[in-house]
Structure formats: structure tokens, C-alpha cells
Amino acid sequence: MTGLFFFPHGVGETARTASLFARFLYRTIVSSVYNDKATSEVALATANLKWSGIYPVILTNGPLSQAVDVRPMSSVQKVSGLPKVSRADVARAMLDAAENEKTTGQRLLVTASGTVR
Template sequence: MKLALIGATGGTGLQIIDHAIDRGHHVMAYCRRPDALTPRPGLTIVGGHLDDHDALVSALSGADAVLCALGPRSGLAGMFGVTVMQDNLPLITTAMRDAHVDRLILLSAYGVGNSARTASPLARLAYKTVVASAYRDKQISETALPKTELDVTRLLPVILDDGPLNPHATVRPMATVTKVSGLPKISRATVAAAMLDAAEDNDTSGKRLLVSAPGTTSG
């Protein structure tokens, strides 16, 4: 598959590149800082800004799917006024429509929107404080997705860390989850693999998929 990647220079984006190339996919990384990526076989690096509509449309054209791993810079998640997804997700979806690319795999987060109902009390407190602004930003941006008429899969990982790929991680539709215990963590490598699995499986279209540590969910 030809995969277009937004957010390629972040922790999860870098993992997506590694795993996608290992699976035999070709990745087109569209990013503000192309010098932050190392050229390699299977990777095309395109420098550009998301508000450059024509450049983004050109970069996305011919892709089988767009993987979006955008997020706020480290340390900004709980600060007031985070708008990175509100500002940029509409730019991406509009460019996708103009580039005739329908499939979007979007990195969201567990605790965004009504998914917080299944979280532990401690986790819900964190969502209302530590990451409140970033989660509100994601929720607002994602409410507009149905109007785009794109085929969207949203990945909702629990707390991210830099551990190794966990082949036993729980990946399941949020609609089947009634409880997530404690404050579980999952690695960015595992989330990257789950995003690629979703891109390869059209049956995940329209779903929100929880990504969590083994043994932490019930339903």
C-alpha cells in the first residue's frame, strides 16, 4: 500500500514509518521539518505545511490511506487553549477529498468524548486536568468527521510510552468496552502497529478502536 503519513516526526509517527516499511508498504511523510527524517528505501519525504492546500493535495494524491498521528508538543497537553487538531484536521480532510483519498486512520486517545465513561475514577480525573485541553481539542475536531463522508477509523490508545511492541495488546472496538481498569500504558510501537492493521483492514472503517495493555479491559 501507499500510505500518506501526517505527524511523521513525532514518537508514534516514527514508529509508523518503521513498521510500515517492514510490512512492505511505501510511506509518504508530509512534514514541516523534512530534515528531521532520514531518507531510506520505502520512504518519500515531502516538506510542506498543512495550510498549503495545493501542496498537501499533491502529496496525498495516489495514496491508499492517510495516517494522521498529529498531537500537541510534549508538555502542552494540559495547557489551556490547545487547538492543534481543530486547526489542522479540517485542512487534512479537505485535502483528502480534493485528492480523492477516502481512507483516514486517525490517532485519537482513550478518554476523548464518551470513551471516558468506561475509565477508572483516577483516569477520569487525569482527563479533566492533566490532558484536558488536548482531549477537548480532539473531541471538538472529531465531531466534524461524519460530515466529511470519509472512511475513518479512530485509534484510542491509553497512556503512551516508549516501550517495545506488545503483541498481546488489547485492540477492540470501544462499543464493546464497559470498563478499563487503572491507568494502563501502551507503547507507541504497539499503537503504530494497530494503526497499520486498521489501514490494512477495511472492516475497521467507521469504528473507534481502543488500544490498551493486556488484561485491562472488560465488556
């Protein structure tokens, strides 16, 4: 079984894929939270554990949808704007990742379709 860990998109190395405006917000308004999450991410990466990271964009309380994109952060070049994704979609992505051993050790972006390249 792989452990799943939740980090908001824009934490640590994932900040490089965020839009300019999003990076500004991450470094100013939510910097203390994001700095703590980045420290946790580094500690987790050096632990001897099987784990996968889930990196959703801004969360909403919307319903489950089909308009979601889940992909390894290693294949993400840029996330446009400030996209949103429902908590229901993130929960589905987490369950899918927990059942798929191929996701072990990966960082998975969860975002609205059409917002990532």
C-alpha cells in the first residue's frame, strides 16, 4: 500500500509550473502555510516510505465532474491562471492513485481540464 499525501499545487518544486499571478499569491498571501508544506514535502521525500503526492489546484465544493485532468508533475510545463477543481474530483483522483501501484513515488497534479500544458 502506498501512502497518499496532499500538498496544494504551488508548494515546493511545483511552484515553477504555476502562473506568474499564482506564484505571487503563494509567495505573499499564503507563504507561511506553503513554506511549512514545502518543508514537509522535503522531509517526506527523504523518508524511506512508499508514497504518492496529490497536488490539487484551488479547491471548490462542486460536484464530481468529468472535466478534470490528473497527470504526473514531471509532465507538467505550466498551469494557466488560477484554476479550480472540486474536492469530489480530488477525492476520486486520490482513490484512483491509491489503487494504482504505478503512481507510487509520483507527484500528481489534479486540475480542471484545459488548464495545463
